[in-house]
Amino acid sequence: MSGIKYSPIPLPCPHCEENLLETTYTTYTVTDLRIEKDTYVSCVPCARAELSSLSKKALSNGWQNVPGSIIQFLHNAQIPFVRVNHESVHKALLQMIGLSPDTNQLNVALLGTYLAVSMIKVDGKIISEEINVAKELGQLILPGFDEHDFQEVVTQSDALPPAQIVATLLSNLLPQRGKEAIFRYLFQISLADNESPLCEQILLFSVAENLNLDLGEMDISL
Numbered sequence: 001m002s003g004i005k006y007s008p009i010p011l012p013c014p015h016c017e018e019n020l021l022e023t024t025y026t027t028y029t030v031t032d033l034r035i036e037k038d039t040y041v042s043c044v045p046c047a048r049a050e051l052s053s054l055s056k057k058a059l060s061n062g063w064q065n066v067p068g069s070i071i072q073f074l075h076n077a078q079i080p081f082v083r084v085n086h087e088s089v090h091k092a093l094l095q096m097i098g099l100s101p102d103t104n105q106l107n108v109a110l111l112g113t114y115l116a117v118s119m120i121k122v123d124g125k126i127i128s129e130e131i132n133v134a135k136e137l138g139q140l141i142l143p144g145f146d147e148h149d150f151q152e153v154v155t156q157s158d159a160l161p162p163a164q165i166v167a168t169l170l171s172n173l174l175p176q177r178g179k180e181a182i183f184r185y186l187f188q189i190s191l192a193d194n195e196s197p198l199c200e201q202i203l204l205f206s207v208a209e210n211l212n213l214d215l216g217e218m219d220i221s222l
Contacts, residue, residue, distance in 0.1 A: 004172045006086035007210075009093065009165060015050065019043030024088040025051055028074045030067045035074075041092050047082045051075045094169050097160060109144040110153075111170055112182040115207065117153045118163035119186055122203050126157060133192040141185045163203055167210035179211045180218060187220055 013019045025047040058072035138145035
């Protein structure tokens with residue numbers, strides 16, 4: 001994975017909602033005498049502010065002596081090293097939506113499923129007829145397509161980022177043939193109801209661009 005250039009993710013920081021996602025940071029808590037951690041994404045200033053705030057709270061939450069001091073240290077120690085890191089944002093978002101950033105574990109059919117569901121909900125709703133069409137086309141176009149996996153992703157659809165974002169996350173992971181197979185799958189879904197609304201066309205253009213695909217070379221016209 002070395003040498004890969006990770007693109008900025010055009011999603012707002014969940015804290016300030018002004019800057020874009022730039023980095024990740026880790027928070028620590030003590031539960032039943034165990035230290036547990038979680039990773040979050042944000043802009044750099046908000047990450048530093050959150051870590052500073054958590055550090056100050058560490059000793060005032062009833063944790064005495066060693067536990068509180070450890071939590072305070074773990075938060076403080078990160079602050080000087082928080083900087084723009086698009087790679088960490090990519091990997092964190094992939095894990096948040098249940099995908100592994102490990103290229104050895106890539107499942108093209110499953111990745112196609114994530115993009116298909118993201119595209120289907122572009123108009124704010126998921127219609128059963130569209131789901132059934134997507135399942136039928138998936139079995140025809142994507143080797144290894146699994147209806148159960150598809151339904152699982154549908155149940156998580158509210159947590160999925162927009163399809164353009166998913167495409168950006170996958171761009172550095174998928175081989176060219178995988179990207180083309182997935183895009184042809186999405187294209188066929190858009191044609192299945194004999195109409196292609198403007199919002200779907202714009203979405204397909206964005207997905208193709210974010211996957212670094214040349215539609216002319218693929219002989220696809222939107």
